[in-house]
Amino acid sequence: MVHSTLVRLTANEVGMTARAVLDALTPLVQDLSHDLPDDERYRRLLSSLRALFPADAAALLRLDGDTLAPLAIDGLSSDTLGRRFRVSEHPRFEQLLSRPEPTRFAADSDLPDPYDGLVQGVDGKLEVHDCLGCPLFVRGRPWGLLTLDALDPARFDTVDMASLQAFLSLAAATVSVVERIDSLARTSEAERSRAEAYRQASSQGSREMIGSSEAHKHLVEEIEVVASSDLTVLVTGETGVGKELVAGAIHALSSRSGKPLISLNCAALPDTLVESELFGHVRGAFSGASADRRGKFELADGGTLFLDEVGELPLAVQAKLLRVLQNGQLQRIGSDHEHQVDVRLIAATNRDLAEEVRSGRFRADLYHRLSVYPLCVPPLRERGRDVLLLAGFFIEENRSRLGLLSIRLSADAQAALLRYTWPGNVRELEHLIGRSALKALATNRERRRILTLTAADLALSARISEEDDAAPDHAAPPSAERDFRSAVTAFERNMVLDALARQNQNWAAVARELGLDRANLNRLAKRLGLK
Structure with missing residues (x-):
């Protein structure tokens, strides 16, 4: 009443x-x-x-x-x-x-x-x-x-x-x-999710795995075996070998290929944002969270999530990641509600995670969850003449970009490519070809339609001579392991110091020249005592 x-x-x-x-x-x-x-x-x-x-x-x-x-x-x-x-x-x-x-x-x-x-x-x-x-x-x-x-x-x-x-x-x-x-936030988030899925799908589809060496063929066979399953894959290998390309190949051959492949570089984000990127957040969960946002796990629901540089995850986030892998349930930051997701996880790292576990920097239970099916991507120096096949692929990309009829490799350029040890692997080769083609075109006054890259254009001779000086004499008895490590360390230090001199102590420019991620270069510099 x-x-x-x-x-x-x-x-x-x-x-x-x-x-x-x-x-x-x-x-x-x-x-x-x-x-x-x-x-x-x-x-x-x-x-x-x-x-x-x-x-x-x-x-x-x-x-x-x-x-x-x-x-x-x-x-x-x-x-x-x-x-x-x-x-x-x-x-x-x-x-x-x-x-x-x-x-x-x-x-x-x-x-x-x-x-x-x-x-x-x-x-x-x-x-x-x-x-x-x-x-x-x-x-x-x-x-x-x-x-x-x-x-x-x-x-x-x-x-x-x-x-x-x-x-x-x-x-x-x-x-x-x-x-x-x-409603607007949900619509915006849905549009952002679709745009990110399309962007990542297009970037994955533009590259293929190229090679004919035995090491490359063995890797392809392993990919074909594991792709048909839903097993979690741990892709290991040095920086620049193409671990993300391997993840894309596994997804493309899997039953989830019709669903999105979502990637996250764990080393590219500050610790405070990694959890939000992985699991999402609700509006008002923290300063700057003006709308609900789905994390990478929810974006990849039904498909595949690729976590690059997984060894960089903070221990607190590792515990939450383990929980999602165990039962498929996650909570956005600031929310009491759980979301069920169906995601196939592929992780990648250039670290020795077993050693990280022994050092207490990585959870042993998460390591075993990630390494159900380990895949090691071989470094470029172990792939023989694959370096020439890959060089041809990158040359064709640059030819189209520069508007040339053809770009050729001279005999001495091919020999230089085969002699070099490629510490930055395929990424270093890609950057080298792009840089060399651009410089050669700039110095060619006649701007010919057919451009020939020589060993001088590649500028690998100085690096090769340093490598030869540091390498042990093959006629001599094998060096002790510590001598080999010392030689490798000296070679790496000289490479970084030379690049720093050329780039006027600009670390970002050095990372681009060497084809390294900035985070990886920082860790390398600390290990070499340069920072």
């Missing part, structure tokens, strides 16, 4: 009430144009409600089917947010939802109150109190309820219904704004 006792207001009281309403509603109107988390909008809404209409407790509940879920509370015990009220089991909620106007229950109503015992600071069941509820409508449909409760049975006798209706209109607008923002 609607309580009909209203107190007649004087003109002065009416003016004071109007000012109070204006003071309470103005901040809410201003909030409509601000970017705020949902829970903060709702908190401010209830705060203004209680300031305008004195009550001991207030709540905003959203209707989901036959259930009301509290989204925000003020004056009720915190566990109220975890409750779900089935409307059919609460007659007061049924009445509130059945009428378009606000409803006030009589103090002696025998209908049980859903908030009995939940008002903060009060023990036991509340026998008598004042209760007022208002339905909220969004786009003409019932969205939920606003409720006010007071311990004093006459607290709402002086409520101005016109002011309450004005507040309800603004509350509905607030809810509508939240709904619209969430």
